[in-house]
Amino acid sequence: MDCMETRTLLGSYLDRELDRKSVIAVGRHLDGCGECKRMFDLHSSITSAIRKRATYHPASASLANRIRAQIAQAAIRPENSRPPRVTRPLWNRWLQLGSAVAAAVIITSIATTQLASNSGNQMIAEQIINGHSRAILTSHQIDVASSDQHTVKPWLSSKLDFSPTVADLTTAGFPLRGGRLDYVDNRPVAVLVYGHRQHVIDLFIWPDDGVTDRSRTRSFSKRGLNVLHWSAAGMTHWAVSDLNSADLETFAERYASSK
Amino acid sequence: MAHLNAAHNFAYWLARDPRNAEDIVQEACLRAYKFIDSFDGENGRAWLLAIVRNTFYTWLEKTRADRSSIEFDEHALAAHGYDMKILEYDESYSIDRSLQQEESRRWVDRALSQLPDDFREVIVLRELEELSYKDISTIAGIPVGTVMSRLSRARKLLLQHLKATQEL
């Protein structure tokens, strides 16, 4: 490898972005060439200077609070948070990102189309998975944090026009962490948040509208998440988690038999 | 909130202004919330940073109608006082020595904030977020080869700037 080629690859060598063969070739050249070694040292010193000395600007607590409030607002009243109709430039920009984000949109659309092939349940499964991902990603998972069912239940009942069953499943290995409101199938719903080891389970509950298929438990999985759906006592239940499907089924059985 | 610090740090270094940075992050988080469908579940930080960047450029277009071309060739840089060749011929320069100085943090921050946008964003993503070339390419919407060449030129510009400051 000559000096010119080495200089071109110096940055990638420094950033450990080269394949093994090139790493060896660049390393060999640097061992025998003082000029290139000096350039490498300069690049590596500027890298460590930026890493050590540049100011990192974390978000302030007040910004974090404003964003949480804003997202909570959007979660409760999604009709107000929908992008206005004049969003074409925004979407164009979005797609201009090209690459992964646009690809993700397309892949998601394909997955949705395939899922939606047999019933409206799949559309709801999508919303459940989105609700869960959104909560994890924005750390807006819990509106009322409590392991006490007698705190969580009244809080949810006061915000909703129904009263979900809040089961204490601590002895079964699924301690209650709290609850939140979400918005699924065009209506506000209750979400009970349970833990299991390091996993989080979101249990979405709302009154049965009589249309959903109540014959049996259905399961879906997507993006590494498992989803279980069942109806009981006039309520629709959707459990979603990154927990494996067997453990999620155990959770659903324990919840269903707790009443 | 996961990745909020990364989102804010990136917005800060893009906008170089605390208030605008907060506005951009707030808008970006709302967009992330609305467009969660486009999240593939793989790398939440890169996904959110791409939204931050997109929000920043939308904001920039609104606020700066006559944004100059983002093409920075060496002639354009030379016109801004950068000399890409200087470093290659200066045997005596040592950044370690200059960074022993008390004001080194201020120097580094100033050098970083004076980099052209295209170079500043890749440096911030690489050195402050320690993202891979692939993630940076996704966020900035440029090929991996361009990430590589921009990083390399950004480092040269930073060295040149720090050296010039040191001599003042």
Ligand SMILES: [Zn+2]
């Ligand atoms: Zn050489």
